[in-house]
Amino acid sequence: MSTTTFPRIVATDLDGTLLNSAGDVSTRTRQALQAARAAGAEIVFVTARAPRGIREIARQAGVTGTAICSNGAVVYDVATDEITHSSPIEPQAARKVAEALALALPGIGLGVETGRNVLAEAAYTRRVEYDLASYIEVESVFDGDRPIIKLLALSPAHTADEMYAAVAPAIGDLAEVTYSGVEGILEISAPGVTKALTLDRLCAERGVGAGDVVAFGDMPNDLAVLLYAGAGYAMANAHPMVLSAAGHRTLSNDEDGVAVVLENLLAAP
Incomplete structure (x- = not known):
């Protein structure tokens, strides 16, 4: 500096x-x-x-x-x-990421941040108290045409460190994978984001x-x-x-x- x-x-x-x-x-x-x-x-x-x-x-x-x-x-x-x-994730890439997640961590729950709301499948049980009004329950996060700003992956049985180690190699350059402190949650963005x-x-x-x-x-x-x-x-x-x-x-x-x-x-x- x-x-x-x-x-x-x-x-x-x-x-x-x-x-x-x-x-x-x-x-x-x-x-x-x-x-x-x-x-x-x-x-x-x-x-x-x-x-x-x-x-x-x-x-x-x-x-x-x-x-x-x-x-x-x-x-x-x-x-x-x-x-x-x-900079949303392309839907086709997001589906490939979801497939890789399911293989690496069976039973994983998926959510999607759209920029204005969170789409939550049944297995994605995390709820943020200040944000409760923004959750929309969906059968699949891939239904409809809402933008996929972040794909969210939940595994209550694992730490975020464990999840990252398990899925990062499988996802490769399909997306950016990271986490921000919430146990059992990975946050996945478009490549280069x-x-x-x-x-x-x-x-x-x-x-x-x-x-x-x-x-x-x-x-x-x-x-x-x-x-x-x-x-x-x-x-x-x-x-x-x-x-x-x-x-x-x-x-x-x-x-x-x-x-x-x-x-x-x-x-x-």
């Missing part, structure tokens, strides 16, 4: 990173974000959440502008509540180099962003893979780790 100016983009994950364990933006974190904005930085949420899952967080944080959602598959304008770009690549495109549009980005995250789906940024910070509560690979560390999400880094950067001469 440039040593002479404050970073131009602050790219932060939400759950387990910017948000505390209660799912809130602390007063200290909000103040640090506002100070970063005053110093000229753009705050970009880079999250696995769908757009509907960030509106209240953006209000708490006092953040407007662009958010990268659904692990990079959606670019969202917070102020206008509009999806400005999306990641948080980092979408952030890179956003930076290019703004004429910002990776060296002028500071990033924060805690889970495997954040790692590419942390490695992309001029300074990538793993939270103290991060997944072991992230802690071992990220170039920097900060305090946990419950200790305002994002705010601590921003305050230090703001105080630097």
Whole structure:
């Protein structure tokens, strides 16, 4: 990162990173974000959440502008509540991925994030409390013509690490496979769709180099962003893979780790 100016983009994950364990933006974190904005930085949420899952967080944080959602598959304008770009999985590719999942992990449950709703087959039993109104029960996630922004795979009998190890080789280059902290859930996007690549495109549009980005995250789906940024910070509560690979560390999400880094950067001469 440039040593002479404050970073131009602050790219932060939400759950387990910017948000505390209660799912809130602390007063200290909000103040640090506002100070970063005053110093000229753009705050970009880079999250696995769908757009509907960030509106209240953006209000708490006092953040407007662009958010990268659904692990990079959606670019969202917070102020206008509009999806400005999306990169869905082609239905034929998604079906091939589903077949590979079923072979690797029999009994797996499938869901689909459409960008506005979640389609849930009977075996996909996960429900997110803040998002209950968005679930649509379906016989098959492939019925109809709704976009497949993310294919979601649930296996209550396995950890996400175990699932990833079992299915990633089988899926190969058909799709991007990752996970974001929920046990027994894999999140699958179109080939080449990641948080980092979408952030890179956003930076290019703004004429910002990776060296002028500071990033924060805690889970495997954040790692590419942390490695992309001029300074990538793993939270103290991060997944072991992230802690071992990220170039920097900060305090946990419950200790305002994002705010601590921003305050230090703001105080630097």
